[in-house]
Amino acid sequence: MLQAIDLVKRYGSVLALDGFSLSVAAGEIVGLVGHNGAGKTTFVEIVSYLIRQDSGHVTIDGRPPSASKGQVGVAPQHIALYPSITVREHLVLFGKLAGLRRTALDSAIEDLTVALRLGAFIDRKTAGLSGGQQRRVQAATALIHRPGLLLLDEPTAGADLETREAMLDVVKQRAGDGAAIVYTTHYLPELVELQATIAVARNGKIIARGTYDELVEGLPGEVCLIHDNEEEVRVSTTQPAATLIDLLSRAERPISTIEVHNPSLDDLYRSLAVSDAS
Amino acid sequence: MLLDTGYRAGPIAALRESVYRIGALAGHNTTIRLRDPGQMISYLVMPMVLMLVLKPLYVRAVEGGTTKVVTGLLVMFSVFAISIAGNAILAERTWKTWDRLRVSRAPAAELLLGKTLPIYLVMIVQQAILLGYGCLVIGLPIPGNIPLVLMSILIWAFTLLAIGALLAAIVRSHGELSVISDVGALTLSSLGGALVPLSLMPDWAQVAAHVSPGYWALEMLQAAVAGDTAGTLLPAAILLGIALISGAFAIRRLTRGWGRGGLL
Numbered sequence: 001m002l003q004a005i006d007l008v009k010r011y012g013s014v015l016a017l018d019g020f021s022l023s024v025a026a027g028e029i030v031g032l033v034g035h036n037g038a039g040k041t042t043f044v045e046i047v048s049y050l051i052r053q054d055s056g057h058v059t060i061d062g063r064p065p066s067a068s069k070g071q072v073g074v075a076p077q078h079i080a081l082y083p084s085i086t087v088r089e090h091l092v093l094f095g096k097l098a099g100l101r102r103t104a105l106d107s108a109i110e111d112l113t114v115a116l117r118l119g120a121f122i123d124r125k126t127a128g129l130s131g132g133q134q135r136r137v138q139a140a141t142a143l144i145h146r147p148g149l150l151l152l153d154e155p156t157a158g159a160d161l162e163t164r165e166a167m168l169d170v171v172k173q174r175a176g177d178g179a180a181i182v183y184t185t186h187y188l189p190e191l192v193e194l195q196a197t198i199a200v201a202r203n204g205k206i207i208a209r210g211t212y213d214e215l216v217e218g219l220p221g222e223v224c225l226i227h228d229n230e231e232e233v234r235v236s237t238t239q240p241a242a243t244l245i246d247l248l249s250r251a252e253r254p255i256s257t258i259e260v261h262n263p264s265l266d267d268l269y270r271s272l273a274v275s276d277a278s
Numbered sequence: 279m280l281l282d283t284g285y286r287a288g289p290i291a292a293l294r295e296s297v298y299r300i301g302a303l304a305g306h307n308t309t310i311r312l313r314d315p316g317q318m319i320s321y322l323v324m325p326m327v328l329m330l331v332l333k334p335l336y337v338r339a340v341e342g343g344t345t346k347v348v349t350g351l352l353v354m355f356s357v358f359a360i361s362i363a364g365n366a367i368l369a370e371r372t373w374k375t376w377d378r379l380r381v382s383r384a385p386a387a388e389l390l391l392g393k394t395l396p397i398y399l400v401m402i403v404q405q406a407i408l409l410g411y412g413c414l415v416i417g418l419p420i421p422g423n424i425p426l427v428l429m430s431i432l433i434w435a436f437t438l439l440a441i442g443a444l445l446a447a448i449v450r451s452h453g454e455l456s457v458i459s460d461v462g463a464l465t466l467s468s469l470g471g472a473l474v475p476l477s478l479m480p481d482w483a484q485v486a487a488h489v490s491p492g493y494w495a496l497e498m499l500q501a502a503v504a505g506d507t508a509g510t511l512l513p514a515a516i517l518l519g520i521a522l523i524s525g526a527f528a529i530r531r532l533t534r535g536w537g538r539g540g541l542l
């Protein structure tokens with residue numbers, strides 16, 4: 001569905017994209033991760049035809065972004081809503097701009113109101129909504145016309161639990177319906193739940209791509225034992241259960257708290273940096 | 279169904295889709311305007327008050343003083359539409375919503391039309407009210423050729439909106455826009471003879487006036503009110519030219535967007 005090959009984008013001396021390649025199949029969720037400044041948003045902007053690449057190619061369903069307007073749904077990283085306009089009015093506007101009419105528009109609004117739990121504030125102006133609510137409205141305006149390609153740029157940034165749950169449910173559902181989805185985030189557990197393919201961006205290119213099992217499973221996590229708010233021992237391990245038993249059996253003082261950290265995105269970045277350097 | 283919605287081939291269907299989108303945008307922008315109407319009301323009330331106050335001065339100072347005070351203040355206060363249109367477009371940059379619209383099916387020309395259409399209607403109503411007020415209260419003779427007056431109003435409003443759109447597309451901040459549009463508008467309209475009759479101005483100012491759209495607007499409106507079709511045409515053509523060039527530049531700039539730069 002989406003194919004990007006060797007994208008390069010330069011801002012003065014900054015190389016925002018440096019040979020960025022990524023493809024997403026219909027029905028696939030790609031979790032695009034990477035440090036701030038890795039080029040994720042720049043990639044989204046090029047695919048949605050907001051900016052032009054210096055070189056490289058993008059096709060969406062075989063066509064360039066310029067010919068794919070209306071088939072792409074974009075939820076930008078930063079909230080971009082009209083403060084004096086209600087949630088419903090937003091959905092009507094973006095639905096109509098996508099060509100939806102009467103019953104199709106009404107039922108699309110109805111569906112999203114339920115799926116993204118907008119009902120309680122659907123007739124309120126967006127200026128008065130919480131950050132999480134605004135996130136959901138922003139996603140709704142991207143989803144209203146059921147686009148074949150969804151670009152969700154940090155759709156859960158600063159979001160509360162309800163927003164996160166609703167968002168993940170909708171994303172899974174749309175992928176199930178056959179949409180290709182690019183989902184950028186800083187939270188690995190979301191990608192596990194979405195069963196997303198993980199693509200790691202660094203310095204303007206994709207340096208690794210694979211499933212959670214392929215990329216993260218073998219990485220060391222951390223086990224930490226705490227005695228009276230004082231850290232007794234902290235160990236990095238790929239075998240948390242065995243390590244935990246071993247540590248507990250050797251502990252000299254009573255342990256009040258046990259923390260087990262699964263490998264995080266930072267662990268993934270670190271391991272990739274190491275393999276990069278070697 | 280994933281790849282959506284009401285997209286049909288053929289030029290007639292495409293036109294219908296386009297009109298539908300412009301309608302949606304115009305409705306949306308009307309709502310935004312109606313929820314923040316202050317600016318427009320003051321631009322209607324201020325010239326009414328000023329006409330009353332300034333009329334005796336004009337009538338004593340120049341021949342045809344009544345026509346000049348009405349058309350002069352009308353032009354002067356319509357010029358503020360530049361700032362209304364400019365701010366409306368600039369707000370979309372501040373809210374970052376312009377890029378959301380750019381991602382939609384609507385090309386920049388549709389976005390601009392949808393944005394300015396409600397303001398256009400308001401301006402025409404404003405100018406019609408001011409002319410009506412001029413006839414009823416100030417004593418302006420009722421124009422013999424109403425369609426000619428109407429055409430002049432339509433062209434002048436179009437010119438102002440195109441200039442406003444251009445400014446909004448090129449400035450870097452609200453501050454810049456207000457400096458350029460307010461100071462610029464006042465200079466241009468007064469230099470054009472909207473505040474003080476041109477014949478009373480120094481010679482150099484009378485020459486300089488010819489570069490001001492305000493000057494051509496006054497020429498056009500005064501000729502139109504007098505029923506002078508031939509005298510209306512040249513200024514009308516000049517204004518239309520300015521409008522088309524400004525509008526074309528604005529659309530070009532708005533198509534590209536601004537990326538993440540700027541002071542907004």
Ligand SMILES: Nc1ncnc2c1ncn2[C@@H]1O[C@H](COP(=O)(O)OP(=O)(O)O)[C@@H](O)[C@H]1O
Nearest residue numbers: 011016035036037038039040041042537538539
């Ligand atoms: N409009 C711009 N002007 C200048 N630099 C930019 C612009 N947009 C992005 N960049 C730079 O490009 C790099 C990639 O940014 P971005 O795509 O936003 O990364 P991410 O979304 O992964 O955090 C950063 O160094 C950023 O500063």
Ligand SMILES: [Mg+2]
Nearest residue numbers: 040041042077
């Ligand atoms: Mg980003």
